[in-house]
Amino acid sequence: WCEANGAEITGHAVEESSLGGQMMCIGGCMPFYEYEHIPGIDWLGRGGRSIIAQKQVSSVAAQLGKKQIITETYGCCGWDVTPQELKEIAECQYVGGVNLMCQHLLPYTEHGQRKRDYPAHYSDVNPWVRKDFKTFNDYFSVLGMILAESEEQVNVGVLHPIRSAYFGYQRFPDNGEYGVKELDVALQDLLAKLCEMHLPHHLLDETILARHARVEGSTLIVGKMKYDYIILPKIYTMDASTEALLRQFTANGGKVLLTDEKPTYLEGQPFEYDYLETNVTYAEMLSSQVYTCVGQGGELRSAVRKDADGRTFIYIVNVGEAATAKFTLKDGVSFLSYDILKDEYTPVGLEFSFEKGQSYLLYISNEAPARKKPLKPLKLGDTFTVCGEPENYLTLDFIRFSTDGKNYSEPLHHMGIFNELLERRYEGKVYLKYEFNADTVPTNCVLLAEDTNTCAVYVNGEKVESCGHSEVEKALKKYDVAALLKEGINEAVVEIDWFQSEQVYYALFGENVTESLKNCLAYDTDIEAAYLKGNFGVYGEFEKGILENVLLGQNFRLGKQKKTISCLIEEGYPFFSGNIKLSQKVTLSDTAYELVIDKRFHMVDVKVNGKFAGRMLFSDKLDISPYLVVGENEIELELTVGNRNLLGPFHTPAQEDKSCGPYSFERLGTWKNGKSSILRESYSFVKTIL
8 A cells, every 4th residue: 555655664573682572462573563664663761772772674685675673762761871771772773783773752743742752752842852863864875875875794594583472472471471481581692692702693583584585505594685594583383385495404514503402393293404503603603704803891882883884884883882893804914993973084993992882883904003192181170160050940849729719729739639639530620739839039030830721820819820831832821920930838729620531431431431542532621730930949858769870859948059069969959951051161281081971961062261162961081171271161061850750750759760751751551649659759860960
């Protein structure tokens, strides 16, 4: 249909990264890639470094000549995920063959439940995206083009064990392993070993083999690919068509390596593979490659490719901590290292150091390596001067509510109130009272409140009218409240008309409601947090969290901004989001330094002695030597801080969620009388540079 109508089909299966997941959802995803113009995968969160998903899709794409491979990526990463972490997540997939990115998510609006839809989101609501998403996208656009316009050089095929997964599969297991744990672990371990050895390989799916494979001499041809070596992982059975190919391949002298016992079944029936023996070693396979690589530390993954001009290059990515690597080449004595963002080649040698998440595009060369000027690391001290008066935030997510405007509840989390009104099936006026304490009154302060059937807004008893909307979210109305604030307790009351349609109640509480219907659910009225924005500091009581990078806080109040700080969270900026300028003076005896910021951050613009020295986006190092002088230097950092400490989640038991979605905020099924058994009332904040 797509081809007949000038369209192309793309998408991904569900749970591609394990045998158990595939059995549960689709019974094996590789055969489906044949029928997509742009086959794709899904990649959730920032914790995993799986291999199987990208290897499955890139194998079929190479075999069937599909140029582009897409990933839907970054869902569930959370608002605090950094560009460096996003780069590492993407390159973990790109080195496995992916070359096109569909970022999750860019919503039209963050109104209501949308802001909780598996953040982070890649729109102007996200401060670093608003400032410079172009550089991020330029990098992956060029990298994707380089990969799509080249072909991976692979001569090793690994038989995929999905047929054997049918033997022990259990649809509803007690332990969540689906009865295929041994196969799953064996496959993951084998692929990890091949990656560690830097042995290029593809996966061989038996459905694809039956349709597109043949044997010529001692070579297995699958579509456009030719494999001189076949590796058999732990398997129990195979198809008759696969067995016929394998028998012919070995009879012709083809090289086979068994990593486990021989299979004992053919299409589920007992069978003896008397001809099947290992007749090759890993060392022999490696000797047939154009390069070998020995790494230490980290987790290095590489691929060798050839572009349309016949140039061979190695793409290598470190998806672990700091590492080193040494190459040996069959042809060539050095590399040309291509810098995508600078669009320049630099002659380099065969030994490399890697930061966490660092990658190289290395074109085989005979040029002499360029000499690199050695630089010493410059790490700044812990105390900074705040430049100007940054616009700061206070999030108000605990609310008193009333249905008559007189009798108010105790402070409850806004999602607890929302759930309470849903369960009552209430319809009518609701009054939401947001309270906050001020030690001093700021000269500049606006209230930001979402327009959710809003009737009126009052601050300390005075009605206020909207003066516009947020620059990045039209549903977030602004109210200038500076003149109405006072020292002590202040209150803002938002009067709304609450109602939900019957479709909402059916989707929530009806019988036999499908997941797809719930996924389409949109509420008619929401209960949301409000925000104060202005030239104030926010102070409270803080303690260490269960994680080193987390602080817990409560009992917040407004005060004057401090001019010198060593911790954003504890010294006035716990809810901060946006750009803040920080400066520090250092005295140096020479100028051969690179700035090193070895803490998590989203983006840092660096000025040295008043001159722009560069932007730190993908690296925690920046050469600032051209801008330094002997003696005193002033270094200014414009730090871009993301939305994690503004939008949360604040109250989860984990304190920092590595996988973030609606469940991190809404706690459905745990509410009773506006309270949740898993809601922690203190706020968790994630640290950045300071």
